[in-house]
Amino acid sequence: xxxxxxxxxxxxxxxxxxxxxxxxxxxxxxxxxxxxxxxxxxxxxxxxxxxxxxxxxxxxxxxxxxxxxxxxxxxxxxxxxxxxxxxxxxxxxxxxxxxxxxxxxxxxxxxxxxxxxxxxxxxxxxxxxxxxxxxxxxxxxxxxxxxxxxxxxxxxxxxxxxxxxxxxxxxxxxxxxxxxxxxxxxxxxxxxxxxxxxxxxxxxxxxxxxxxxxxxxx
Amino acid sequence: xxxxxxxxxxxxxxxxxxxxxxxxxxxxxxxxxxxxxxxxxxxxxxxxxxxxxxxxxxxxxxxxxxxxxxxxxxxxxxxxxxxxxxxxxxxxxxxxxxxxxxxxxxxxxxxxxxxxxxxxxxxxxxxxxxxxxxxxxxxxxxxxxxxxxxxxxxxxxxxxxxxxxxxxxxxxxxxxxxxxxxxxxxxxxxxxxxxxxxxxxxxxxxxxxxxxxxxxxxxxxxxxxxxxxxxxxxxxxxxxxxxxxxxxxxxxxxxxxxxxxxxxxxxxxxxxxxxxxxxxxxxxxxxx
Amino acid sequence: xxxxxxxxxxxxxxxxxxxxxxxxxxxxxxxxxxxxxxxxxxxxxxxxxxxxxxxxxxxxxxxxxxxxxxxxxxxxxxxxxxxxxxxxxxxxxxxxxxxxxxxxxxxxxxxxxxxxxxxxxxxxxxxxxxxxxxxxxxxxxxxxxxxxxxxxxxxxxxxxxxxxxxxxxxxxxxxxxxxxxxxxxxxxxxxxxxxxxxxxxxxxxxxxxxxxxxxxxxxxxxxxxxxxxxxxxxxxxxxxxxxxxxxxxxxxxxxxxxxxxxxxxxxxxxxxxxxxxxxxxxxxxxxxxxxxxxxxxxxxxxxxxxxxxxxxxxxxxxxxxxxxxxxxxxxxxxxxxxxxxxxxxxxxxxxxxxxxxxxxxxxxxxxxxxxxxxx
Numbered sequence: 001x002x003x004x005x006x007x008x009x010x011x012x013x014x015x016x017x018x019x020x021x022x023x024x025x026x027x028x029x030x031x032x033x034x035x036x037x038x039x040x041x042x043x044x045x046x047x048x049x050x051x052x053x054x055x056x057x058x059x060x061x062x063x064x065x066x067x068x069x070x071x072x073x074x075x076x077x078x079x080x081x082x083x084x085x086x087x088x089x090x091x092x093x094x095x096x097x098x099x100x101x102x103x104x105x106x107x108x109x110x111x112x113x114x115x116x117x118x119x120x121x122x123x124x125x126x127x128x129x130x131x132x133x134x135x136x137x138x139x140x141x142x143x144x145x146x147x148x149x150x151x152x153x154x155x156x157x158x159x160x161x162x163x164x165x166x167x168x169x170x171x172x173x174x175x176x177x178x179x180x181x182x183x184x185x186x187x188x189x190x191x192x193x194x195x196x197x198x199x200x201x202x203x204x205x206x207x208x209x210x211x212x213x214x215x216x217x218x
Numbered sequence: 219x220x221x222x223x224x225x226x227x228x229x230x231x232x233x234x235x236x237x238x239x240x241x242x243x244x245x246x247x248x249x250x251x252x253x254x255x256x257x258x259x260x261x262x263x264x265x266x267x268x269x270x271x272x273x274x275x276x277x278x279x280x281x282x283x284x285x286x287x288x289x290x291x292x293x294x295x296x297x298x299x300x301x302x303x304x305x306x307x308x309x310x311x312x313x314x315x316x317x318x319x320x321x322x323x324x325x326x327x328x329x330x331x332x333x334x335x336x337x338x339x340x341x342x343x344x345x346x347x348x349x350x351x352x353x354x355x356x357x358x359x360x361x362x363x364x365x366x367x368x369x370x371x372x373x374x375x376x377x378x379x380x381x382x383x384x385x386x387x388x389x390x391x392x393x394x395x396x397x398x399x400x401x402x403x404x405x406x407x408x409x410x411x412x413x414x415x416x417x418x419x420x421x422x423x424x425x426x427x428x429x430x431x432x433x434x435x436x437x438x439x440x441x442x443x444x445x446x447x448x449x450x451x452x453x454x455x456x457x458x459x460x461x462x463x464x465x466x467x468x469x470x471x472x473x474x475x476x477x478x479x480x481x482x483x484x485x486x487x488x489x490x491x492x493x494x495x496x497x498x499x500x501x502x503x504x505x506x
Numbered sequence: 507x508x509x510x511x512x513x514x515x516x517x518x519x520x521x522x523x524x525x526x527x528x529x530x531x532x533x534x535x536x537x538x539x540x541x542x543x544x545x546x547x548x549x550x551x552x553x554x555x556x557x558x559x560x561x562x563x564x565x566x567x568x569x570x571x572x573x574x575x576x577x578x579x580x581x582x583x584x585x586x587x588x589x590x591x592x593x594x595x596x597x598x599x600x601x602x603x604x605x606x607x608x609x610x611x612x613x614x615x616x617x618x619x620x621x622x623x624x625x626x627x628x629x630x631x632x633x634x635x636x637x638x639x640x641x642x643x644x645x646x647x648x649x650x651x652x653x654x655x656x657x658x659x660x661x662x663x664x665x666x667x668x669x670x671x672x673x674x675x676x677x678x679x680x681x682x683x684x685x686x687x688x689x690x691x692x693x694x695x696x697x698x699x700x701x702x703x704x705x706x707x708x709x710x711x712x713x714x715x716x717x718x719x720x721x722x723x724x725x726x727x728x729x730x731x732x733x734x735x736x737x738x739x740x741x742x743x744x745x746x747x748x749x750x751x752x753x754x755x756x757x758x759x760x761x762x763x764x765x766x767x768x769x770x771x772x773x774x775x776x777x778x779x780x781x782x783x784x785x786x787x788x789x790x791x792x793x794x795x796x797x798x799x800x801x802x803x804x805x806x807x808x809x810x811x812x813x814x815x816x817x818x819x820x821x822x823x824x825x826x827x828x829x830x831x832x833x834x835x836x837x838x839x840x841x842x843x844x845x846x847x848x849x850x851x852x853x854x855x856x857x858x859x860x861x862x863x864x865x866x867x868x869x870x871x872x873x874x875x876x877x878x879x880x881x
Binding site for chain 2: 051052071076089093097098100101103150154
Binding site: 225232 | 539540541542544545548670695696697698701702703705706707708709710712729730733734736737738739754757758759760761762
């Protein structure tokens with residue numbers, strides 16, 4: 001059964017339409033990549049799927065259920081997680097506090113949450129070393145790990161990542177890549193990137209955004 | 219009587235009120251980035267409701283909770299009906315919206331409650347405490363103890379509880395918090411509700427020692443704001459700033475006279491503002 | 507239909523005719539009805555409006571109705587000046603000013619050529635060359651009444667609290683003028699208008715040898731002084747200022763009344779102290795009629811409002827052309843105006859009452875009466 005499906009989805013800001021008629025199907029436990037230049041509408045699409053922006057028309061279904069009426073925090077509770085562009089970690093909260101924010105919204109039970117919390121620190125050992133530090137004091141790569149780790153604690157059905165390699169040193173890019181590869185098959189991912197090699201390594205299927213329309217590519 | 223001891227007692231009493239007001243302002247500021255200029259109206263509403271109910275013969279265990287509830291409802295309404303629908307507006311405009319709310323409330327209170335100052339009987343009565351030549355009425359002691367304890371409790375709640383962390387997360391980045399399943403609207407309601415309770419509580423504790431009228435709100439907002447600004451809008455430090463402000467005002471009054479009070483407080487405020495803007499200019503972590 | 511048409515025509519004719527025959531006398535009043543001095547302004551305004559209704563119900567003055575036009579100065583000097591300009595442009599034949607020291611002073615320079623402005627503020631001592639008349643005793647007179655009260659009680663020490671605004675400055679100057687001459691030593695402390703605690707000031711000035719404390723602080727904030735007095739459990743009688751002899755003030759301090767609450771007030775506040783039966787009757791009639799009309803009690807602020815109304819009334823009845831400011835001034839300088847007490851101005855003095863018109867009163871069983879001696 002299809003996990004996430006959009007039909008004729010259009011979105012943008014107020015009167016301005018950024019993308020239109022997007023028909024996207026994401027199967028369980030797959031990785032989908034979306035390429036496209038700056039301003040093509042990739043970020044707008046992810047924000048619309050996550051519920052931060054209201055869709056202008058069309059439908060979004062998760063496990064066959066309409067999620068359009070749900071607010072962003074409710075979609076997060078139902079398993080749609082977004083690691084936003086620029087990481088958006090809470091700079092004034094410690095690493096541990098950042099990771100604790102999704103606790104009550106998580107689909108994990110309390111016991112399971114604590115177990116997964118440990119697992120995140122195993123996947124990203126750098127975070128364990130920095131647990132007591134403020135988020136604002138982390139390097140770009142560490143912030144990306146924290147942002148991904150935080151979203152994983154929601155127990156997502158689909159994890160959306162907006163430009164996860166942006167601004168990272170090559171060594172950090174490969175670290176992020178290997179950790180995402182390690183997570184392959186546990187849930188679906190939808191990754192928006194300008195780095196084609198990164199997507200080639202990860203994705204089962206790829207799309208490209210051209211003029212506000214989504215096209216399948218190889 | 220010993221004027222110095224009396225200054226310290228008096229300073230702690232006003233300091234406790236400044237701390238309560240400042241913590242309320244900081245809570246609202248931290249979840250919406252808006253300096254809520256209608257904050258002091260929660261004091262005026264709480265005080266006037268308590269005085270009116272007390273005048274109607276109701277006992278303190280009825281009028282005090284009802285007054286605090288009225289203050290809570292007021293700030294919940296400010297958040298729900300004035301700020302939430304205008305979330306996309308620039309912060310400066312939202313601050314003006316709260317100022318408008320303050321003036322509107324003042325007008326409504328004038329029509330509903332009249333213009334004369336009101337007060338109500340103390341809840342803590344009995345012989346005053348005499349300490350080293352100073353006199354502290356039981357209501358004053360309650361004001362200091364309950365005021366400071368509550369301000370500290372709210373700060374601890376913000377710093378060390380999961381809910382408090384969520385409020386801080388919402389303050390810093392509402393979209394990111396929303397993506398992690400935090401209901402930002404509910405968090406803001408909670409913050410404004412607590413702020414309202416603090417405003418109402420300070421009225422219930424302070425008004426029996428002074429008086430309250432329909433226009434008490436903005437003055438209270440100003441006092442809370444000075445303490446909040448001196449404390450850098452951080453919940454833990456504003457309590458100290460509030461107490462420090464109260465004590466220094468009292469000591470200035472004692473040693474230099476009431477005429478010197480305003481100039482000294484405002485010079486201190488300007489000095490802190492200059493110091494903080496320097497910190498920002500030289501790459502500190504503080505946000506303007 | 508015919509009847510209707512006739513009725514309408516008759517009404518129209520009557521109303522236009524009346525407008526020609528009886529242009530109203532415009533009486534302008536400046537009174538703060540918002541801001542921290544609201545009580546001061548509203549209570550005086552209300553007395554003047556009582557007079558307006560009363561006079562018009564009786565057919566006006568020499569057949570002309572009275573129109574009272576109010577301007578709210580919010581207790582601010584800038585607004586006060588623009589109020590006065592506005593009221594003059596609306597054709598006021600006489601101006602009443604129910605505001606306080608700062609705003610009244612700001613308006614005075616605008617009256618070089620009239621019209622006459624009447625105010626009850628004891629802090630205003632108008633130059634006899636001006637068009638300003640004051641219906642109270644001066645602040646010096648009020649201070650003198652305290653001095654004579656102390657001397658009657660064989661006391662030579664006083665603790666005094668004064669606010670930090672213009673009214674406080676006047677009080678401080680009067681004290682310096684009166685008390686040393688009378689051999690009275692006094693300790694002075696100042697209190698900020700926004701302060702909600704006066705215990706530091708009181709701790710500084712109320713020493714064991716001080717038997718009486720005087721708070722020269724008007725407006726609602728003065729409650730803080732009384733409350734602090736109670737917080738410190740001070741037992742000395744407390745004298746409050748002239749402007750606080752009001753129900754509103756008593757209401758706010760009713761849970762914290764000092765052992766003995768005294769105040770400097772006009773004798774008319776306790777009508778039994780008035781020697782002249784005509785004055786006593788005037789005050790008692792006003793108290794009854796005002797209560798019937800407004801369901802509110804008369805206090806000293808209302809009585810001060812009545813001094814404004816009585817002065818306007820005397821001018822409109824007795825001056826041939828009240829638009830001529832010079833003849834209004836001459837009239838007031840040469841004729842006493844009967845009000846709650848006699849207002850007596852002269853070419854050398856534009857202050858209507860003296861220290862003899864004032865007494866130290868005491869609040870007992872819900873009423874202001876002549877003060878008992880201090881033990």
